[in-house]
Amino acid sequence: xxxxxxxxxxxxxxxxxxxxxxxxxxxxxxxxxxxxxxxxxxxxxxxxxxxxxxxxxxxxxxxxxxxxxxxxxxxxxxxxxxxxxxxxxxxxxxxxxxxxxxxxxxxxxxxxxxxxxxxxxxxxxxxxxxxxxxxxxxxxxxxxxxxxxxxxxxxxxxxxxxxxxxxxxxxxxxxxxxxxxxxxxxxxxxxxxxxxxxxxxxxxxxxxxxxxxxxxxxxxxxxxxxxxxxxxxxxxxxxxxxxxxxxxxxxxxxxxxxxxxxxxxxxxxxxxxxxxxxxxxxxxxxxxxxxxxxxxxxxxxxxxxxxxxxxxxxxxxxxxxxxxxxxxxxxxxxxxxxxxxxxxxxxxxxxxxxxxxxxxxxxxxxxx
Numbered sequence: 178x179x180x181x182x183x184x185x186x187x188x189x190x191x192x193x194x195x196x197x198x199x200x201x202x203x204x205x206x207x208x209x210x211x212x213x214x215x216x217x218x219x220x221x222x223x224x225x226x227x228x229x230x231x232x233x234x235x236x237x238x239x240x241x242x243x244x245x246x247x248x249x250x251x252x253x254x255x256x257x258x259x260x261x262x263x264x265x266x267x268x269x270x271x272x273x274x275x276x277x278x279x280x281x282x283x284x285x286x287x288x289x290x291x292x293x294x295x296x297x298x299x300x301x302x303x304x305x306x307x308x309x310x311x312x313x314x315x316x317x318x319x320x321x322x323x324x325x326x327x328x329x330x331x332x333x334x335x336x337x338x339x340x341x342x343x344x345x346x347x348x349x350x351x352x353x354x355x356x357x358x359x360x361x362x363x364x365x366x367x368x369x370x371x372x373x374x375x376x377x378x379x380x381x382x383x384x385x386x387x388x389x390x391x392x393x394x395x396x397x398x399x400x401x402x403x404x405x406x407x408x409x410x411x412x413x414x415x416x417x418x419x420x421x422x423x424x425x426x427x428x429x430x431x432x433x434x435x436x437x438x439x440x441x442x443x444x445x446x447x448x449x450x451x452x453x454x455x456x457x458x459x460x461x462x463x464x465x466x467x468x469x470x471x472x473x474x475x476x477x478x479x480x481x482x483x484x485x486x487x488x489x490x491x492x493x494x495x496x497x498x499x500x501x502x503x504x505x506x507x508x509x510x511x512x513x514x515x516x517x518x519x520x521x522x523x524x525x526x527x528x529x530x531x532x533x534x535x536x537x538x539x540x541x542x543x544x545x
Contacts, residue, residue, distance in 0.1 A: 203362055204361060204362065205364070206281055206282065206360060206364045206365070206366055207282065209281055209360050209361060209364065209366065210279065210280060210281040210282045210366065213280040213281060214277065214278050214279070214280060216473045216474055217277040217278075217280070217474070217477050218474075219474055219475070219478050220273075220277050220477040220478040220481060221274050221277050221278060223478050223481070224270050224273055224274050224277075224481065224484065225274065227266065227270060227484050227485065227487070227488050228266050228267075228270045228271065230488050231262060231263070231265070231266035231270070231484075231487055231488040232263065232266045232267065234488060234490075234491030234492070235259045235260075235262045235263040235266065235487075235488075235490075235491060236263065237491060237505070238255065238256075238259040238490070238491050238494060239256060239259050239260070239263070241501060241504050241505075242255050242256055242259070242501075243256065245500070245504060246500075248328060249328070250313060250325075250326050250327070250328055250330075250331040251433050253328055253331045253332065253335070254306065254309070254310045254313075254331065254335075255490075255494070257306050257335050258303065258306055258307075258440075258490060259490070259491075261299055261302050261303050261306065261487075262303070262486075262487040262488070262490060264295075264299055265296075265299045265300075265303075265484070265487040266487055266488070268292075268295055268296075268299075269292070269295060269296040269299055269300075269484075270484060270487075272288075272292035272295075272296065273296075273481060273484075275292075276292075276369050277477060279369075280366070280368060281358060281360060281366030281367065281368060282366070282367065283355065283367055283368055283369040284355065284367050285355075286354050286355045288369075289353055289354060289355060289369035290349070290350050290353045290354060291350075292369070293349045293353040293369070294346055294347070294349045294350050294353070297342075297345075297346040297349050297388075298339075298342045298343055298346045299342075299487075300342075300483065301341070301342035301345055301346060301391070302338055302339050302342040303444070303486065303487070304391075304392065304395045304444070304448075305337075305338035305341055305342060305395075306335060306338050307395075307399065307440065307441055307444050308338075308395055308398055308399060308402075309331075309334045309335070309338060310437055310440070310441075311398070311399050311402040311403060311437070311441060312402065313326045313331070314402070314403075314406055314433075314434060314437050315402045315403075315405060315406055318406045318409050318410060318434065319405055319406060319409045345387070345388070345391060348380075348384050349384075351372075351375070351380075352371060352372060352375055352380060352381055352384060353369070353370070353371065353372060354369075354370075354371075354372030354373070354374070355367050355368070355369065355372070355373075356368050356369075356370045356371060356372060356373045356376060357373055385455065385458075388455070389452065389455055389456055392448065392452055393452070396445060396448075396452075399441050399444075399445065400445075403438055403441060406434065406438075407438075410431075410434070432497060432498070435497060436493060436494065436497040436498065439493045439496075439497060440490060440493055443485075443486060443489050443490070443493060444486050447482055447483050447484075447485045447486035447489070448483045448486065450479050450480075450482050450483075451479075451480055451481070451482060451483045454476075454479065454480050
């Protein structure tokens with residue numbers, strides 16, 4: 178879907194070129210690149226903020242869940258998502274910043290191809306892992322007497338998700354590349370987008386259609402699975418007299434179910450704008466909206482709102498997991514007294530080890 182995002186980025190660039198044609202003064206390639214990059218400044222700032230917040234948040238999740246939570250499938254899924262999100266913040270987002278800063282000066286084809294490929298792999302892997310989580314929750318709630326998913330099975334499912342993401346993403350290595358752009362004053366610009374070799378073939382349309390279909394299938398699967406989970410929980414409330422059923426359902430932590438639903442909702446909400454733009458771009462051959470300064474400034478940003486999904490999960494854990502929240506509070510308290518008021522409290526009273534120990538509650542994640 179990064180590849181489709183470039184389709185309407187190219188449309189934006191074409192319209193922006195038309196706007197720049199209104200001036201009679203000669204503009205070099207570097208100056209025209211600066212003009213286009215300036216229009217995309219909101220997107221660059223947006224991505225920069227996401228990188229800072231995402232790197233800090235996902236590192237905290239990795240440290241806390243690795244050190245202070247027992248081994249469960251839920252913990253494994255949380256760590257898997259955190260790793261994917263961290264890689265996205267460290268690789269995909271900086272690449273997108275470079276793409277927006279160098280709309281006409283992107284010369285390195287290998288960096289372009291690898292960047293688009295990795296970005297697509299991370300996006301699809303995240304989607305598939307969330308589907309795997311939904312399937313596990315469905316089994317736990319709707320089939321409480323069935324055998325629970327083991328950690329080894331969760332690992333295999335994660336590996337399969339990564340392999341599947343690579344299988345769906347490898348065409349980007351062939352379709353993406355450096356495309357020559359005809360700028361004002363007979364100047365040639367170079368953009369990381371659909372390669373000039375395939376831009377006029379049917380392959381880009383086929384690939385974007387397949388990607389859209391995959392994400393549509395993911396959305397449908399998530400909605401169906403969690404609808405069944407919610408329906409089963411609703412029936413459970415009305416059937417308290419069935420003690421065997423009740424006891425097995427009770428083994429699944431309702432807090433974890435709520436957090437998984439929140440993670441899924443966040444994923445869908447963050448990806449829907451991108452999928453809508455992708456669909457419009459695909460079936461209108463790159464045209465999305467009439468050119469205007471507002472469109473040129475906001476459309477690249479809206480096209481990348483899916484990156485919020487790689488940043489938001491730590492906040493979901495902060496709100497939905499009391500143990501995680503208490504650990505963060507204690508760490509902030511330790512930092513405050515260590516940096517701002519070192520003389521008011523002894524360091525031994527707020528060591529990180531004791532901070533983590535204070536919130537080491539056993540019941541919080543005893544069941545996945």
